[in-house]
Amino acid sequence: MTARKLSISVPPEVEATIKEAAAEEGKPVSAWLAEAAVEKAHAAALHAAGRAAARELVAEYETEHGSLPEESRSRARQFLIEAGLLDEEPWPAAG
Incomplete structure (x- = not known):
């Protein structure tokens, strides 16, 4: 495998942390x-x-059973945010 050279810039404290961890x-x-x-x-990639x-699961459920109630969507969204599986980005509306 060939290696490509990259250049990065980091604050001094990050540089020290990186060097210590590598060492x-x-x-x-x-x-x-x-x-x-x-x-x-x-x-x-795993997160995405x-x-x-x-x-996909929500869409499949909604295809079979209709739109999730807003309260359920909100609870599920909050759970996913707290679990670190979802960013604070807005979720598309049901339907």
């Missing part, structure tokens, strides 16, 4: 950052897939 794991900073980026990208699955 603790016995890795070069570039390898540590590459692994962190892959982990972050993977987590973002989870949100898509939740929307």
